[in-house]
Amino acid sequence: RVHGDSTTMSHDEEQDRKYDEIIELLQAAGYFRVRIAALSRFDKVVGGLAWAIANSGVAADVQVLFVENSTIGQKIKIADSIINALRKMKCPFPLASQVIQGSNFIELAPAMQWLVKRVLENRAEQGNFNRRFAESQFTKHHKLPEDVAKEELFAPAKSYAASVAKKYQPKRSYRPTKALRQRRPDEQVSSVLLEFGHQIRLSSSDTAEDQDAAARAASSAALMDSLARVSGAAGISTSLMGAMFGDKNAIRQFGDAHAAQTEFLERKKSEDKEAQFQRDKAALEKRIEGLRVELAHAETLVAEAEARNDDGRSKLAAKVEYNERVVAETEKLLALETDENRELVARLRELLSLCDNLETQQAMFQASATAHKEELEAEILKLQTEGPPPEIAQRLQVLRDTAAAEADKLVKMRIANAKRIRDIALVERKIDELPSQVELNQYQRRFAELFDVTAAKLVETRRYFATYNSLLSTHEYLSKELEMLEGIQEQYPQYMRQKKTQPKEQFAGHVKGLHDSMVANIARVEDKFAAHKAERDALNTKYLALVEQQRLYFKLAKEFQDECNKNELLAAQLAEIGVANLADEDDEGDADDDADADAGPADDDEADE
Numbered sequence: 001r002v003h004g005d006s007t008t009m010s011h012d013e014e015q016d017r018k019y020d021e022i023i024e025l026l027q028a029a030g031y032f033r034v035r036i037a038a039l040s041r042f043d044k045v046v047g048g049l050a051w052a053i054a055n056s057g058v059a060a061d062v063q064v065l066f067v068e069n070s071t072i073g074q075k076i077k078i079a080d081s082i083i084n085a086l087r088k089m090k091c092p093f094p095l096a097s098q099v100i101q102g103s104n105f106i107e108l109a110p111a112m113q114w115l116v117k118r119v120l121e122n123r124a125e126q127g128n129f130n131r132r133f134a135e136s137q138f139t140k141h142h143k144l145p146e147d148v149a150k151e152e153l154f155a156p157a158k159s160y161a162a163s164v165a166k167k168y169q170p171k172r173s174y175r176p177t178k179a180l181r182q183r184r185p186d187e188q189v190s191s192v193l194l195e196f197g198h199q200i201r202l203s204s205s206d207t208a209e210d211q212d213a214a215a216r217a218a219s220s221a222a223l224m225d226s227l228a229r230v231s232g233a234a235g236i237s238t239s240l241m242g243a244m245f246g247d248k249n250a251i252r253q254f255g256d257a258h259a260a261q262t263e264f265l266e267r268k269k270s271e272d273k274e275a276q277f278q279r280d281k282a283a284l285e286k287r288i289e290g291l292r293v294e295l296a297h298a299e300t301l302v303a304e305a306e307a308r309n310d311d312g313r314s315k316l317a318a319k320v321e322y323n324e325r326v327v328a329e330t331e332k333l334l335a336l337e338t339d340e341n342r343e344l345v346a347r348l349r350e351l352l353s354l355c356d357n358l359e360t361q362q363a364m365f366q367a368s369a370t371a372h373k374e375e376l377e378a379e380i381l382k383l384q385t386e387g388p389p390p391e392i393a394q395r396l397q398v399l400r401d402t403a404a405a406e407a408d409k410l411v412k413m414r415i416a417n418a419k420r421i422r423d424i425a426l427v428e429r430k431i432d433e434l435p436s437q438v439e440l441n442q443y444q445r446r447f448a449e450l451f452d453v454t455a456a457k458l459v460e461t462r463r464y465f466a467t468y469n470s471l472l473s474t475h476e477y478l479s480k481e482l483e484m485l486e487g488i489q490e491q492y493p494q495y496m497r498q499k500k501t502q503p504k505e506q507f508a509g510h511v512k513g514l515h516d517s518m519v520a521n522i523a524r525v526e527d528k529f530a531a532h533k534a535e536r537d538a539l540n541t542k543y544l545a546l547v548e549q550q551r552l553y554f555k556l557a558k559e560f561q562d563e564c565n566k567n568e569l570l571a572a573q574l575a576e577i578g579v580a581n582l583a584d585e586d587d588e589g590d591a592d593d594d595a596d597a598d599a600g601p602a603d604d605d606e607a608d609e
Contacts, residue, residue: 018105029116052115057122102442170196
């Protein structure tokens with residue numbers, strides 16, 4: 001029992017901790033209704049779930065209508081709506097309806113974290129969209145100083161591009177007449193191209209090159225007849241030339257070919273000139289750019305050379321100055337040399353010569369190290385080009401084979417591990433599907449609450465039915481009484497009009513019969529009421545007996561619980577006493593062993609004596 005209480009306490013502490021984390025998440029995300037102290041935990045968390053689903057930006061097509069201080073039925077409906085919305089949103093943390101109804105915050109925390117993350121992402125995305133929309137609206141009516149400067153910079157280029165486009169735009173030489181508007185689409189295309197100085201073949205089939213030249217000339221002539229020149233240049237018309245020389249179609253075809261050839265040559269010449277100009281311009285620009293790069297490189301080299309020259313001059317000046325200073329100091333030392341310090345000066349000269357020798361050896365060592373380095377680099381390059389020796393290559397191959405085998409083994413082990421993890425996950429899912437003791441307790445509490453609500457509704461419904469039945473019976477009796485009185489009222493004049501002897505006595509007998517039947521009905525109803533009353537008294541007596549048994553059961557259960565607590569307390573005390581006795585016995589045993597050990601040498605001494 002102590003272990004179960006500690007487990008329940010730790011579970012409650014974990015629930016409180018997860019609830020605090022959920023409240024902090026919702027408050028950080030912007031759901032400030034969690035600050036209202038009057039709301040319950042269920043209202044705060046479920047309201048936060050509904051708010052997060054609505055603000056996540058995902059079209060779940062599920063209406064989540066949250067109502068505060070809701071009943072059991074409304075809570076079940078809200079929980080089902082939230083579960084359906086999370087499934088539509090493809091939440092990676094599946095939840096059950098009883099998790100939300102039972103306020104299981106441990107399982108609700110991961111789903112709440114995921115929802116809050118989606119809310120923050122949607123908020124950032126909407127912010128970026130609104131910012132881009134605001135910038136686009138700003139650029140439609142306003143300009144930044146940078147944009148104005150850029151437009152002023154590119155204004156000459158824009159005017160030049162517009163002039164070039166205007167100069168080389170297509171020029172219309174012919175205009176179609178009304179007769180051409182009724183032609184076929186291919187003839188319409190041909191005529192439009194001819195208007196701007198282009199010629200194409202009228203047929204798009206594979207045998208177009210084998211068609212008759214006369215047919216092509218006739219089609220071209222027919223199109224040319226339907227076109228009129230735009231410029232209106234003066235000259236001899238084709239009709240006049242045909243009348244003068246006879247063959248009208250041949251003259252028209254020749255004139256058209258000559259005009260087209262002339263126009264093509266002029267256009268080709270202008271295009272060649274423009275292309276040559278552009279090529280020369282590009283070549284000159286490229287050459288200028290290359291010369292600029294060479295000039296910059298030469299200037300860099302000159303600057304570096306001047307810097308090196310200045311550095312060398314400064315170093316040379318420093319060396320010269322140092323040399324002069326050394327010579328001066330040497331002369332001073334030679335002037336100071338006497339018989340007393342002659343040995344010291346000799347020792348100083350030996351040390352200076354030793355220092356020069358060490359510097360020479362250092363230079364030689366550096367040169368030998370550089371040569372050795374170059375030899376090693378050459379050997380490495382040789383190994384890279386020619387490959388290692390056979391024995392080293394064989395060993396490398398063995399190592400590669402071993403590494404490949406180990407890699408295959410690792411892959412197999414990973415596959416086996418993945419399979420085992422999948423099996424473990426499957427078992428964990430199956431275990432998670434089984435309800436825990438906490439969930440069963442929640443089910444029990446919810447079913448008890450539902451049973452209480454249903455029982456209250458049943459009692460209320462029974463009261464309504466009993467009231468309705470009693471009112472219906474009263475209505476039936478009153479209707480019968482009214483019918484009886486109306487019958488008496490209607491039958492009295494009939495009895496009085498009859499020509500019989502003693503009509504009043506006959507009417508009185510009839511009324512007496514009715515009275516007797518009513519008395520009999522009243523007696524039957526009273527008997528039925530007495531039977532119902534006796535049944536109620538019996539049920540009340542049985543209910544009181546059951547209540548007394550329940551009280552006795554609770555009393556005995558409480559006494560049994562008290563006795564169990566006493567038993568556990570006594571068992572703990574007995575266990576403590578038993579441990580203490582065992583410790584005392586161990587101490588006594590150790591003391592006896594020590595005494596025996598002390599007595600042993602004495603006995604040996606006595607035996608020796």
